Amino acid sequence: MTLRRTATILGLVALLAALAACAPAPTRTWTRLGDGTARSAALGLSPASQGLGSWTELAPALERSLGYVRVKPQDAVVVRQDELALTWGDLGRTLETLLASLPELDADPGLLARRFVWLRLGPQPLMTGYYAPHLDASPVADERHIHPLYARPPELQEVDLGQFHPRWAGQRLTYRIVDGRVAPLPARAAIDQGGALAGRGLELAWVHDPVDVFFLHIQGSGILRLPDGSVRHVLYDGKNGHQYVSLGKVLIERGLAPAQGMSMKVIREYLAAHPEQVPELLGTNPSYVFFRLGDSGPYGAMGKLLTPRVSVATDPGLVPLGAVLALEATLPPEAPGGPALRVAGLALAQDTGGAIKGHRLDYYCGDGPEVEFLAGHIKDPATVHLLVSREVLP
Structure with missing residues (x-):
């Protein structure tokens, strides 16, 4: 084992130990x-x-x-x-x-x-509720379908925190190794606007509407309807590990939408009425989901x-x-x-x-x-x- 590899593992173990030490005491449930x-x-x-x-x-x-x-x-x-x-x-x-x-x-x-x-x-x-949406999609990019659905990057690694402390049972840490050090994966804005994953052959399919992609990430699975009439299931295959941020909550905090009656429909209507704000608003949720294609679905964890x-x-x-x-x-x-x-x-x-x-x-x-x-x-x-x-x- 190289010194760099040893240092990486020790750094990860130290991080997990610090997380466990900060974990709150369990409450009666x-x-x-x-x-x-x-x-x-x-x-x-x-x-x-x-x-x-x-x-x-x-x-x-x-x-x-x-x-x-x-x-x-x-x-x-x-x-x-x-x-x-x-x-x-x-x-x-x-x-x-x-x-x-x-x-x-x-x-x-x-x-x-x-x-x-x-x-x-x-x-x-x-x-709350979730479902598997149907999306208009294409296996290749064209004039209409320009927003990619990405496969899981090969550098994505995960560790079960429950192995290190019982207070973290069921929790996972998602990371990659950069120059021998533990690092987070790119956030949503870096992927969608910065092209952090572009050109690596990770594109599974292409979708017309970036808002549809955003809500597919939230739902976790969906069904692609392709131009030849065929159907493919697009299935959850991991995420970038960044904390999920509710776009509805962002709209409320910015005074862009009322708290009363907040729903997916309200969010969609606001984004449709303000297309110039869509990239920035979608980027307020750094969490990003990766997919795989299947012939059946959706599948849970x-x-x-x-x-x-x-x-x-x-x-x-x-x-x-x-x-x-x-x-x-x-x-x-x-x-x-x-x-x-x-x-x-x-x-x-x-x-x-x-x-x-x-x-x-x-x-x-x-x-x-x-x-x-x-x-x-x-x-x-x-x-x-x-x-x-x-x-x-x-």
């Missing part, structure tokens, strides 16, 4: 419900609120979660609070219990209270297909991938002027996101323009319970 309260909550759930005809339709999504959880170190702790400690093995047993219970749940929803312990997440998390109105993105340091959740929240209408909706069902933690930190979750609504309004207007507190098999917590 999960509160166990009494059996009667859990039964009342269980009886209030409905598969119809998630667009399901029966609880048995959850089986494919549960099996995907099981496939992910079973290959993890079964004794590794993924939830720790006071006397509560749950492992990957515990999550697996919970998923197996629920999968085995599905055929009986429609007739006897009280099974969810008898076979599972309910742990309430507090304080209430904020729930598990590497598994997402299920509309079942899959949610969470902060894995708080709600680990593979967790079974009971979710209740008010939803906006599916279209302007329609009636408000409500979801009260079972959700699966199957994804993560750069903006999804702490008491926050993102509800996957599906793909295409039909769900854009719904996904773009979800912004309400949710009641969330972690379900754990009583085989794990008697």
Whole structure:
């Protein structure tokens, strides 16, 4: 090992140690419900609120979660609070219990209270929505398609901070090595306006509208409609590691848009009315996402297909991938002027996101323009319970 390589590794370890030392102490999050309260909550759930005809339709999504959880170190702790400690093995047993219970749940929803312990997440998390947009795209640049979607740069490296300190479980550091030193990857403005990645053969496809590219980065996956009529899935394959900054928040702080009613639609309308401000405003979010092409999708952080109105993105340091959740929240209408909706069902933690930190979750609504309004207007507190098999917590 060269001296330069040794110095690089030592520098990275020192940085991780400093981060761990500064980590805040964990706060109490999960509160166990009494059996009667859990039964009342269980009886209030409905598969119809998630667009399901029966609880048995959850089986494919549960099996995907099981496939992910079973290959993890079964004794590794993924939830720790006071006397509560749950492992990957515990999550697996919970998923197996629920999968085995599905055929009986429609007739006897009280099974969810008898076979599972309910742990309430507090304080209430904020729930937002996301979806997979459809984009007009081309495999090569032309007069109309001039904004690239980039593949993951080969120099991008990541490290799991949880290996160095338990307070950083679920957190990752993204970096590159420049002249033997750890350095961040270029930010959005340097890539989009400065051409930091141009000419390296990383362009996967080209899109007409830079705002569409920006929102594709936020959603994480999408569907490309190519000039020959074919369709390709464009899938999340990493990010530059810079902190996500909400453009809606920037517009509010600058007095360019009101806080009341802020949504993806409001942001799009402002950018369409002020095209000269688009490059600078998009650059206020330094976070940047890289993609790969696929024939199916979208996939979550598990590497598994997402299920509309079942899959949610969470902060894995708080709600680990593979967790079974009971979710209740008010939803906006599916279209302007329609009636408000409500979801009260079972959700699966199957994804993560750069903006999804702490008491926050993102509800996957599906793909295409039909769900854009719904996904773009979800912004309400949710009641969330972690379900754990009583085989794990008697």
